[in-house]
Amino acid sequence: xxxxxxxxxxxxxxxxxxxxxxxxxxIYGGLVLIxxxxxxxxxxxxxGGSFLGLMVFLIYLGGMLVVFGYTTAMAxxxxxxxxxxxxxxxxxxxxxxxxxxxxxxxxxxSEEVGVVFKFSGVGDWAIYDTGDSGVFxxxxxxxxxxxxxxxxxxxxxxxxxxxxxxxxxxxxxxx
Amino acid sequence: MNPLIxxxxxxxxxxxxxxxxxxxxxxxxxxGFEMNLLAIIPILMKKYNPRTMxxxxxxFLTQATASMLLMMAIIINLMHSGQWTITKVFNPTASIIMxxxxxMKLGLTPFHFWVPEVTQGISLTSGLILxxxxxxxxxxxxxxxxxxxxxxxxxxxxxxxxxxxxWGGLNQTQLRKIMAYxxxxxxGWMTAVLVYNPTLTMLNMLIYIMMTLTMFMLFIHSSSTTTxxxxxxxxxxxxxxxxxxxxxxxxxxxxxxxxxxxKWMIIQELTKNxxxxxxxxxxxxxxxxxxxxxxxxxxxxxxxxxxxxxxxxKWQFETxxxxxxxxxxxxxxxxxxxxxxxxxxx
Numbered sequence: 313x314x315x316x317x318x319x320x321x322x323x324x325x326x327x328x329x330x331x332x333x334x335x336x337x338x339i340y341g342g343l344v345l346i347x348x349x350x351x352x353x354x355x356x357x358x359x360g361g362s363f364l365g366l367m368v369f370l371i372y373l374g375g376m377l378v379v380f381g382y383t384t385a386m387a388x389x390x391x392x393x394x395x396x397x398x399x400x401x402x403x404x405x406x407x408x409x410x411x412x413x414x415x416x417x418x419x420x421x422s423e424e425v426g427v428v429f430k431f432s433g434v435g436d437w438a439i440y441d442t443g444d445s446g447v448f449x450x451x452x453x454x455x456x457x458x459x460x461x462x463x464x465x466x467x468x469x470x471x472x473x474x475x476x477x478x479x480x481x482x483x484x485x486x487x
Numbered sequence: 488m489n490p491l492i493x494x495x496x497x498x499x500x501x502x503x504x505x506x507x508x509x510x511x512x513x514x515x516x517x518x519g520f521e522m523n524l525l526a527i528i529p530i531l532m533k534k535y536n537p538r539t540m541x542x543x544x545x546x547f548l549t550q551a552t553a554s555m556l557l558m559m560a561i562i563i564n565l566m567h568s569g570q571w572t573i574t575k576v577f578n579p580t581a582s583i584i585m586x587x588x589x590x591m592k593l594g595l596t597p598f599h600f601w602v603p604e605v606t607q608g609i610s611l612t613s614g615l616i617l618x619x620x621x622x623x624x625x626x627x628x629x630x631x632x633x634x635x636x637x638x639x640x641x642x643x644x645x646x647x648x649x650x651x652x653x654w655g656g657l658n659q660t661q662l663r664k665i666m667a668y669x670x671x672x673x674x675g676w677m678t679a680v681l682v683y684n685p686t687l688t689m690l691n692m693l694i695y696i697m698m699t700l701t702m703f704m705l706f707i708h709s710s711s712t713t714t715x716x717x718x719x720x721x722x723x724x725x726x727x728x729x730x731x732x733x734x735x736x737x738x739x740x741x742x743x744x745x746x747x748x749x750k751w752m753i754i755q756e757l758t759k760n761x762x763x764x765x766x767x768x769x770x771x772x773x774x775x776x777x778x779x780x781x782x783x784x785x786x787x788x789x790x791x792x793x794x795x796x797x798x799x800x801k802w803q804f805e806t807x808x809x810x811x812x813x814x815x816x817x818x819x820x821x822x823x824x825x826x827x828x829x830x831x832x833x
Contacts, residue, residue, distance in 0.1 A: 468506065468515065472522045475499045478492060482529040483543075 318358050323416055325351045330408030334401050337392030338384040342377060349373045361451040488533065499526035500620070507624040513561040513571045516628065517554065520592075523624060524550045530616060531609045542608025546617075549601045553591035560585035573628075576635040585628075586636050586644075592625040595678060596647040599671045603655070606667035611712065614663050615703040618670045619696045626677065626692055633685045641678055646768060648675030653775025660714040662706055665779060666699065669738060672776050679769060680753045683760050689832050691749035698746060698819040701734045704812050710803060714783060718792035723801045728788035733820045735784050739777035745822030752829070 313320070328348035332341035349372055353365040391397075395405050459466060503523030510516045524547065531543040560581045561571075568577035576582040587598075594602040606614045629636070652672025659665045677691045705727055711717040721728050737746035750773065757766040786792045 465515070465518075468518050468522070471499070471502075472518060472525065475496065475522065476525050478496060479525050479529050482488065482492060482496070483532060487535045 318355055319419075321351050321355045321358070323412065325355065326412050327409060330405060330412065331395070334395065334404035334408060335393075336395050336397075336401055337388065339381075339388060339392055340394060342381050342384060345377060346373055349377065360449065363449075363452050363455065488529070496526045496529055499523075500530065500616070504620065504624045508627045511573050513564070513573055516573065517558055517561060520550075520554050520557065520624060523621070524554065527616070527621065531605075531613050533613060534610055538608045539610075542605045545601050545608075546605045549598070550592060553588045553598075556584055556588035556591070560588060573631055576632050579637065582632070582635050583637055583640060585632065586640055589625045589629050590644050590678075593622060593629075593674050593678075594667075594671055595644045595674055596651045596671070597644070599648065599651055599655075602671055603659075603664045603667040606663045606670075607661055609663075611663070611703060611707050614666065615700065615707075618666060618703075619699050622670075622674065622692070622696075626688065629678065629681055630685050630688060633681050636682055638682050641682060642765070645675045645677075645679035646765065646772075648672060648678070649769055649772045650675075650775075653772050653778075656779045657775060659779070662712050662714065662717060662783075665783065666702060669776060669780075670695075670699065672773070676750065676753060676769065676773075679765070680756055684756045686829070686832050687749065687752050687756055690752065690829050693832075694745055694749050694819070694822070697815060697822075698734060698738045701812070701815045701819045702731075702738065704809050704815065705731055705734065708807050708809055708812065709801075710807075714786055715792065715794065716801075717783070718786045719794070719798070719801050720787060721791065723803070724806070730816050732784045732788040734816060735780040737820050739780040740773055741777070743823060744820045745818070748823050748826050748829075752826070 325348055328344045328351065331344040332348075335341070349368055353368040356368065357365040393401060395401055500523055503519045503521075503526060506519030506522065507516050510519060528543050528547055531546060532539045560576075563578055563581040563584065564576055565571060566578075567581065576585060591598040606617060609617065649672050652668045652670070652675060655671070656665050656668030659668065673691070673695045677688045677695070680687045680691070706712070706717070709717065709720045709723060709727060711720065717731070720731070733744065737744035740746045740750040750770070754766040754770060757769075
């Protein structure tokens with residue numbers, strides 16, 4: 313089972329995405345987002361990116377999702393919608409679940425899967441030891457490169473986020 | 488809006504488009520698109536009423552979906568080629584998804600439904616920015632990936648856009664919706680020739696922007712958003728009736744005016760490539776466009792449109808002074824003799 317851990321985690325990932333895409337109340341969406349964040353962190357860690365996985369937990373779940381949870385708790389309604397409270401929500405959730413189950417069965421049964429890109433069954437999802445990258449870890453080097461060679465990316469994303477805040481304030485301020 | 492914040496947001500719209508046009512890394516292009524989208528939302532919502540909010544929401548939803556499709560195409564391209572440069576899209580699936588995403592951003596059929604509704608819900612100045620500046624970024628990406636675009640999909644979307652743009656505008660009396668359908672049709676003309684000769688796409692874009700800018704500024708000058716309101720300009724500034732006539736006929740593509748130049752070049756380029764039925768169909772469908780432009784000129788400058796006597800005086804405090812208007816009018820009507828100069832667009 314451990315060789316196929318990435319595949320299992322990716323299935324849980326997709327199922328939790330289906331869970332919040334079927335649009336229950338935002339509180340429950342946030343709950344499922346926590347699960348998907350944790351599982352995504354697990355996927356990244358299996359590829360050797362321990363730093364990035366911890367970043368997901370700390371910044372995404374521990375920073376952004378906490379703020380989201382607080383604001384949603386302030387703006388919530390008296391009877392928030394669960395997945396089973398509304399026929400539409402449950403229908404969409406079950407539909408997404410069904411599609412994922414069919415895809416998983418297709419991947420498990422057949423030798424080669426060609427949905428958008430080809431991969432050969434479950435074998436492609438297993439992590440192999442892909443050569444020796446030396447003393448350093450590749451993904452921390454990537455983060456370091458972001459701040460040195462990729463300074464323009466940092467400037468652009470920083471400006472986008474700043475303008476995002478300005479835009480949100482402007483839109484909610486109204487007149 | 489606070490002038491400082493308004494300036495910042497406007498500059499960010501410009502910055503977003505500039506980043507899209509000048510980047511060679513797919514991720515930066517996507518960031519540019521997102522920055523552009525995010526910053527234009529408060530510009531669309533400048534007047535704060537439910538109609539503008541609805542229009543901004545529709546715009547945001549469609550453009551965000553298009554950005555997501557673009558990101559998926561970028562990642563598929565990355566998987567199949569292993570690199571992020573924007574020279575060529577290496578996989579046909581990625582190319583088709585990317586073409587659809589950029590068509591959604593431009594407002595080509597079958598993704599044209601948001602254009603009239605969004606343009607109608609916002610003010611004239613915001614509509615101007617939406618229909619001219621926002622077309623630059625997706626068109627520049629289409630230009631850059633034009634060698635690897637699937638011809639069938641692009642030509643189908645182009646021809647259907649010309650049809651929808653002409654046909655859909657027939658029943659409109661609201662000027663912003665007329666301009667929106669005109670935009671859909673012109674985008675169709677631009678993308679039809681993209682695979683054959685991308686220089687003509689740029690030429691058409693240039694002339695289209697000039698003509699649309701002129702039309703919108705004439706509308707802003709007479710503060711009119713409906714055909715009825717436009718038909719009273721003979722009372723306020725009689726000169727603008729003639730200018731509206733000339734500019735509208737130029738948009739329709741009539742010969743001695745500059746709007747004829749892109750259509751002529753495009754038809755010539757298409758026939759050079761041995762497709763004769765297609766440009767014939769396109770030219771015939773452009774007649775639908777010409778019909779509703781002519782209806783506008785008929786009610787504005789050729790006749791005195793029927794209205795009650797106390798509606799004939801238009802009330803305004805002071806004449807809006809648009810300095811850019813005279814050169815724009817000259818450029819959007821008299822540029823035809825300069826056709827040989829289009830080689831500078833290479």
